[in-house]
Amino acid sequence: MLNHYLVLAVKVLLRRKFFTFISLFGIGFTLLVLTVVTAMFDHTFGPDATEPRQDRTLYVDRAVMYGPRSTWSSNAGFKLLDQYARNLPGVERLSIYEGNRTVHSYINGKKIASSLKRTDDEFWKILEFTFLEGGPYGTQEVAEARFVAVINATTRRRFFDGRPSVGQTLEADGQRFRVIGVVEDVSELRTPPYAEIWVPYTTSKTDAYKKEIMGDWSAMALAKDKAAMASIHEEFNSRLLRVELPDPKHYEAIVAPFETKLESFARFVPTSDRKDPESQVWKLVGLLAGLGLLFVLIPTVNLVNINISRIMERASEIGVRKAFGAPARTLVGQFLVENILLTIVGGVAGFVGSILALRVISQSGIATYARFTLNPRVFAYGMAMAVLFGLISGVYPAWRMSRLNPVDALKGGASR
Amino acid sequence: MIQLQGIEKVYRTDRIETVALADVNIRIGEGEFISIMGPSGCGKSTLLNLMGLLDAPTRGSVQINGSPIATYRDREVAAIRNKEIGFVFQVFHLISDLSVLDNVQIPLLYRRMSNAQRRTLAEAALDRVGLSARIHHFPSQLSGGQQQRVAIARAIVGRPRILLADEPTGNLDSQMGDEVMGILKTLSHEDKTTIVMVTHDQQKADQTERIVRLFDGRQVN
Numbered sequence: 001m002l003n004h005y006l007v008l009a010v011k012v013l014l015r016r017k018f019f020t021f022i023s024l025f026g027i028g029f030t031l032l033v034l035t036v037v038t039a040m041f042d043h044t045f046g047p048d049a050t051e052p053r054q055d056r057t058l059y060v061d062r063a064v065m066y067g068p069r070s071t072w073s074s075n076a077g078f079k080l081l082d083q084y085a086r087n088l089p090g091v092e093r094l095s096i097y098e099g100n101r102t103v104h105s106y107i108n109g110k111k112i113a114s115s116l117k118r119t120d121d122e123f124w125k126i127l128e129f130t131f132l133e134g135g136p137y138g139t140q141e142v143a144e145a146r147f148v149a150v151i152n153a154t155t156r157r158r159f160f161d162g163r164p165s166v167g168q169t170l171e172a173d174g175q176r177f178r179v180i181g182v183v184e185d186v187s188e189l190r191t192p193p194y195a196e197i198w199v200p201y202t203t204s205k206t207d208a209y210k211k212e213i214m215g216d217w218s219a220m221a222l223a224k225d226k227a228a229m230a231s232i233h234e235e236f237n238s239r240l241l242r243v244e245l246p247d248p249k250h251y252e253a254i255v256a257p258f259e260t261k262l263e264s265f266a267r268f269v270p271t272s273d274r275k276d277p278e279s280q281v282w283k284l285v286g287l288l289a290g291l292g293l294l295f296v297l298i299p300t301v302n303l304v305n306i307n308i309s310r311i312m313e314r315a316s317e318i319g320v321r322k323a324f325g326a327p328a329r330t331l332v333g334q335f336l337v338e339n340i341l342l343t344i345v346g347g348v349a350g351f352v353g354s355i356l357a358l359r360v361i362s363q364s365g366i367a368t369y370a371r372f373t374l375n376p377r378v379f380a381y382g383m384a385m386a387v388l389f390g391l392i393s394g395v396y397p398a399w400r401m402s403r404l405n406p407v408d409a410l411k412g413g414a415s416r
Numbered sequence: 417m418i419q420l421q422g423i424e425k426v427y428r429t430d431r432i433e434t435v436a437l438a439d440v441n442i443r444i445g446e447g448e449f450i451s452i453m454g455p456s457g458c459g460k461s462t463l464l465n466l467m468g469l470l471d472a473p474t475r476g477s478v479q480i481n482g483s484p485i486a487t488y489r490d491r492e493v494a495a496i497r498n499k500e501i502g503f504v505f506q507v508f509h510l511i512s513d514l515s516v517l518d519n520v521q522i523p524l525l526y527r528r529m530s531n532a533q534r535r536t537l538a539e540a541a542l543d544r545v546g547l548s549a550r551i552h553h554f555p556s557q558l559s560g561g562q563q564q565r566v567a568i569a570r571a572i573v574g575r576p577r578i579l580l581a582d583e584p585t586g587n588l589d590s591q592m593g594d595e596v597m598g599i600l601k602t603l604s605h606e607d608k609t610t611i612v613m614v615t616h617d618q619q620k621a622d623q624t625e626r627i628v629r630l631f632d633g634r635q636v637n
Binding site: 003004007008011012015316317319320321322323324325326327328330405406407410 | 465468470471490491494495496497498499502503505509511513514518521522523525526531570574
């Protein structure tokens with residue numbers, strides 16, 4: 001019976017090629033956008049080779065210091081993290097690192113801009129980079145403020161024409177560093193790993209950062225296990241209540257919670273409350289779900305309308321099938337098979353389009369070193385969306401069809 | 417085989433009420449070949465629809481093999497239609513996207529059997545109506561008479577005991593109409609199929625065993 005339905009489904013689709021094309025285009029384009037967005041989201045927040053332990057890592061990025069009439073929002077300061085984030089129960093490793101800054105170098109009269117990040121040695125133990133040469137700096141290099149650097153493959157190509165560069169000297173931001181390691185390029189969308197040059201934070205030009213509660217620093221804490229994450233979050237929040245705030249006349253509290261990457265990102269959503277130390281991720285999820293739903297609703301409603309008119313065109317066929325004893329459930333199933341076939345074809349078209357679109361986006365340089373791909377997980381999400389789409393847009397028309405009186409259907413679909 | 421008692425069918429809209437059938441009582445025995453005649457709008461097709469369980473009466477009872485249909489659920493009525501009743505329509509109602517063979521198999525799709533069994537039965541039905549050579553053709557490639565023969569094959573493929581034909585020769589010329597009547601008479605004589613045929617054609621009606629006449633929704637004989 002399934003063969004019969006599939007053969008008929010294909011023939012029905014070919015009967016009105018233009019409308020089928022419109023439907024397929026709507027489905028394919030919708031799924032293309034959703035799949036591309038999902039792939040980009042997955043690339044940014046999903047599992048990655050450089051962050052294999054992301055599922056038990058918490059981050060402090062943004063801090064908000066506020067008072068009755070003043071609010072100061074920036075990244076956390078080094079002092080805040082150094083003094084209050086160390087030795088939290090449940091933390092296996094803690095890394096403190098500065099936000100990326102663009103630095104300039106001059107090679108043969110040519111100005112080169114690079115993204116430089118200052119980190120501690122724990123940075124290299126929590127994350128996992130693929131070293132092409134050498135290795136990272138360790139505790140001693142950081143303690144002794146040695147001017148050593150790890151660079152990425154692109155920087156090696158820019159500065160040293162791609163030749164082996166461990167031991168070579170590189171000048172950036174007016175300072176000279178000895179290259180001790182070269183790593184594969186990391187996508188700009190992966191924070192915290194991303195940079196082009198990594199150096200010990202102790203090589204900063206001044207020590208002013210050591211006194212700052214608010215600044216340009218971040219921390220990541222690798223929890224001993226997932227169960228410890230909640231207590232790390234709570235303990236740090238309780239320590240923040242005891243922070244000696246600068247300018248207590250204007251500021252009375254500070255919020256800088258340890259959170260997952262997604263929770264941290266959620267604080268950028270306009271409707272989130274940055275003064276609330278608790279997770280705002282539900283607002284982000286709600287916003288994304290709402291936008292996604294709205295985006296999918298338009299082609300779904302369109303497909304529902306097309307399906308209803310297509311059913312009315314086939315009223316005679318429905319009447320015949322009912323006359324010969326087709327149960328309502330079977331007819332609904334037939335129609336859903338046809339609709340799911342249509343959405344799967346549209347899904348495949350959207351999938352192929354997504355691959356091309358992601359290739360174009362990757363090559364556009366919109367995010368440095370980002371290579372967006374469709375992995376099996378994203379593909380599975382995409383096809384699941386296509387099937388769900390087919391079910392949702394087919395259920396109501398199929399129900400309408402099953403309610404058609406056979407006599408009226410045989411007359412052409414007029415219902416009493 | 418088929419018994420209608422005190423049948424009344426009324427169609428109501430917001431503004432008007434139409435009595436399509438009133439006080440109709442008919443009993444049709446197994447193997448009978450009867451026709452229903454009357455002027456246009458007298459309720460012939462409505463009566464056929466009620467016999468075929470495609471519609472329900474406003475009042476009265478319909479019994480198939482002694483079972484009152486009113487107590488049955490939709491699913492059970494659909495199963496009875498599938499197993500016991502075949503339909504032949506004036507405008508054939510073949511599905512244009514399907515081949516002749518696939519059209520004839522439609523009633524069998526709603527029975528538990530293998531694809532091979534369906535195909536065998538469909539080919540046998542087409543053989544009975546003389547269309548074995550056309551099984552892979554599409555309806556648009558057939559003449560009117562051939563299309564009606566395909567429709568008859570579809571109606572009998574499941575070996576129903578009742579065949580309801582609504583103006584089966586209405587869209588055919590006299591020669592094709594005679595061919596179709598021949599097939600129906602063969603089914604009646606050889607298979608003892610109970611056949612109820614709606615027709616305007618007195619000559620065709622005279623070839624049946626009994627004529628039920630309707631006028632303005634009422635029996636006149």
